Amino acid sequence: MNETHLTAKQQLLLWVLLTRGGGALQKDIAAFVDAKDRRALEKLGYVGTSKQKRANFIELTDRGWRDLGEIEPRLFLEGEPRISADRRMLQFVLASLGGFARRNSYTLHDIFAPAKSEPVPVAPAGEPSGGAIEQQIREAFFAIAGRPAQDDVRLSALRARLKHIDRKDLDAALIAMREKRAAILTNLDNPRDIEAEGDAALKSGIHVFHLLWIDQ
Structure with a gap:
């Protein structure tokens, strides 16, 4: 340059x-x-x-x-x-x-750069695979935000709806979706809003995300 x-x-x-x-x-x-x-x-x-x-x-x-x-x-x-x-x-x-x-x-x-997600291992019988988790994320997002979506969804709300999914697997799927541009992860700016999210934030490298957006 x-x-x-x-x-x-x-x-x-x-x-x-x-x-x-x-x-x-x-x-x-x-x-x-x-x-x-x-x-x-x-x-x-x-x-x-x-x-x-x-x-x-x-x-x-x-x-x-x-x-x-x-x-x-x-x-x-x-x-x-x-x-x-x-x-x-x-x-x-x-x-x-x-x-x-x-x-x-x-x-x-x-x-x-945000940390790369680890490859999602093949899930044992009865456990959701990475692709299945991504589909559940999409369904949960639109169930909360409406279709078409009206606003970002806080990760605290998403986690509450998908509490049956292990946090590590959910975070890996969210990061994978971000890398594929299938989803946008952003952060909150207001300290009160950040505090209200508690430990629901997703940490990737030096980045901390609180919000999810999916176009369609």
């Missing part, structure tokens, strides 16, 4: 996507998305945009993941006035993290 042809705002969008596990709904990162910058990054092959949940879903491409790890973060221009302390701190942290990754032969994908 030739960092000189990226503006500070374009770099910031790439780093925001990286901290979201490589992709996010545009509405969830609207403060960092400028349509002109997004199209420029698409043209350069660093991001792709698709329709999910009736909205734009922006994600890093393989090239974006690879090249972003080779540059020094520049989230603002030298001499630019009124740079917030948090943006300066973010640039320092990302630069240090990138240096650590390169020195230890890690990639940013190793650090930020």
Whole structure:
């Protein structure tokens, strides 16, 4: 990646996507998305945009993941006035993290990408297989959200409806659905809502998910 042809705002969008596990709904990162910058990054092959949940879903491409790890973060221009302390701190942290990754032969994908689900073993007779669990997740989601779905479903509500499924198996199926883009997992922002979810959250790598969405 030739960092000189990226503006500070374009770099910031790439780093925001990286901290979201490589992709996010545009509405969830609207403060960092400028349509002109997004199209420029698409043209350069660093991001792709698709329709999910009736909205734009922006994600890093393989090239974006690879090249972003080779540059020094520049989230603002030298001499630019009124740079917030948090943006300066973010640039320092990302630069240090990138240096650590390169020195230890890690990639940013190793650090930020959600953990891959383990292969689902063949279930003994009488126990649901991975595919059967995914189907039960879909049925439970639409039973709660309606069809067409009106809103995200909290994982606490999903777990309550599927309490007969072992938590480890349910989490593995949810992550597998996310990887196949058969479902979207997102997080809550309100501390009270997060507290209300208790231990229902799904943890994958550095990410914590509270909500499930399935298009159809």
